[in-house]
Every structure is written in structure tokens, then in C-alpha cells.
Amino acid sequence: MTVVEPRLTLERRLLREHALVIACDEVGRGALAGPVAVGAVMIDAPRARKRIPVGLRDSKLVPEPRRADLARRAADWVAASAVGWASAAEIDEIGIMRALGLATARALADLEAHGVVAADAVVVLDGNYDYINPAAGTRLDVRPVIKADRDCASAAAASVIAKVARDELMVRLHDEHPAYCWARNKGYASPEHREAIRAQGLSPLHRASWSIADAPTLF
Template sequence: MTVAEPRLTLERRLLREHALVIACDEVGRGALAGPVAVGAAVVDAPRSRKRIPQGLRDSKLVPEPKRADVAARAATWVAASAVGWASSEEIDEIGIMRALGLASIRAIADLRAHGVVPEDAIVILDGNYDYIRPAGEWGLTVRPVIKADRDCASAAAASVIAKVARDRLMTELHDELPAYNWARNKGYASPDHRQAIRTHGISRHHRASWSIGEAPTLF
């Protein structure tokens, strides 16, 4: 089966009208534990003429042993990158969509702190819904693109950078609470994770509204 390779077709077209493209993609949206992360990757005109890093794909399509290397090369290829986070507590408090917006704003704020001017950019957001501007970033131009992480190299870079960062965090949390086997399941609803919740209950890193409130459908 041939896996489609991301390209820079859309980015090059958008860069005719905007100084920068910022691509955003989320990781961890469906997990039971841990934060949600949003990766942001910046592409400018010079980067759009460079060769796309070999093996760059949507993070779900990159084999786990290769992800860290691909993410490192993607971070070198883009003009700038950042990862924004929203905690499990924040997800419980405000809901997943608003938490995604909050994580996006934090990623974009990190880019701004490193000299990127987001108002000069157009934001490619993977998916069909703009959760960034409702979270408070009304000054940005946001373009939701379905399957951007598959088709757009900038979004694939954001995806794999965020995935590696979140997986690393979940592995660190595993060392704190090994019963949930987060080093393997990364907080998602795997059978071993579900069984651990039945046995030990939830931890402070779980999304309580998901792990308890939806228990009849999860378990």
C-alpha cells in the first residue's frame, strides 16, 4: 500500500499572499490521561523551496522508532516550531475544544516569543473546525484544512513534533505512575489502561470527566 507523501502545494500558494504559513495540529485529543498538545510549525518562502525531510508524514503514519529522528529533522527544516499544552485539569474544566484552542494560543505565543509575527501569517489548522479564534486569537487568519497533516508538509511537521513531545511526557509520567503503563499506551484507552483504571482508580493526570463520567461507554 502506497502512503501519500505530504507536499508544499498549498503552502506555496498561500505564501504568495502571506509572509508566513503557521501549521497547527493536535495530539492527544482522544486520550483518557495526560494533556492535549498542539504543534505549530512555521514555513516561509525560503523553506518552501527546500526539500521536504525524508520520511516526513502525519505522525500516525510514522513508525514509532523513527518518529524522534523525523521530528528532529522537521524542526530543523521549518523556520520555527513550538508545542502548546492544555492540562487534563483544564480539559475537565473547559472541555476539549476550548482546551485545544488554549493549547494553540500557547503554541503561537511561544512562536511570538521567538520573533514570529503571527499576524503576518495564515494559519493552516488540521481539521474542519477553527478552534483557535474562538479561544481569543481573533487577529489571526485561520484556514481549517481537512487532512492537512496528511497532505501539507508544514502540518505533518507540526504533527510529528507534537507527537514526539507528548509521547516523551507520557513516558516520564509512566515513571511516576507505572501501573497505568503510559510508556506504552500514552494515555489512550487501551485495554491495559482501562483495566488499570478499574483496579487503581484514576490519577491526578486523568481527565476525570472522561474516565469517570463516560465509564459506561469506555469500559
């Protein structure tokens, strides 16, 4: 399989017209348990001239033992980064798309607390749908880009940073609910996770509104 290396082509083009680019990507959307997380990173023209961290890829293409180091290097490369969260209870209450928007709004608020004004930026969002503005009630300049986490270095950085943060959280939560083996499956629908649900029922950290039989499989 040919691995596509992310580039800064789109970001550099956007930075000719905008002072800042914020890239966002979600992780945990298809999990049965735990929160959804959205990584957000900001780059400006000086950062876009720097060398992309070696090995930077969409988090799904990075072997787990290498992700933490890559996330640290990605965070050092961008001008600012943040991770926003929406809990399993919030997903049950408002649905996954609005929860993604809520998590993104929280990530952007974290960036703004560190001096990044989202209204001054163009927001590159992995996917084909702007779930940020409808959920957050904002009017940000959001550009959905299919496979942004594969093709755009900034989105790949957001993906890896969010993935490592969520995985670390699920490992910590494993100690509270060890029967579900979250340290290994990170809340996704592995066979051992499904079997534990059948034997133990749902924990308070499961997404109770999701059909276990139809849930996505572990990737």
C-alpha cells in the first residue's frame, strides 16, 4: 500500500489570504465507550515554512508505539494546539454530530484562551460536512476537506495529537472498568469489548444510545 505523505500545499495557499489556519480532526467517533475528542492546531506563515515533522501521518497510519513521540513533535511544530472533548453522556443526549461540534468549540475556546482568535482564521476540517458552526452557533470560515488528515500536514498533526490524548484517557479509564479491556481496544468495538458488554452490561461511560450490534468495528 502506498502511503501518502501529508503536505502543506493547501495551508500555504490559504495563508496567502488569511493570517491563520486552524486544522481540526476528530477521533473516537466510532467508539462504543468514552468521549469523542477533536484536535485543533493553528499554523501561521512562519510555521508553514518549517519542515514537516518526520513520520507525520493521519494517526490511523502511525503505529501505536510511535504515536506519543510524534504527537509531541507535532505539538512543537505547530504554533498552538488543543484537544476538545464531548462525553459519552453528551453524545447520548445530543447525538454524535452535535457532540463533534461541541468538542470542536471547546478545542477552539482552549486555543482562544492562549491568544488564538478563531474568527481571524480559516478552519480546515477533515470530512465533508461543517459540524462546527451549526453546533457552536458561530460563523467561522470552515472548509471541510475530505481526507484532510491524510493530505494536509496540519490536519494530520491535529489527528495525532487528539488520538494520543484520547488513547491515554482510555488507558486511565481502564483501571475503573477493567472488564472492558479499554487499555487495548480504547473503547472501540473489539470482540473482547463486545463480549464484556454482553457479560457485564453497559458502564456509565458507554454510549447507551448506540446499538451494540450495529456499532462500527475496531480499526
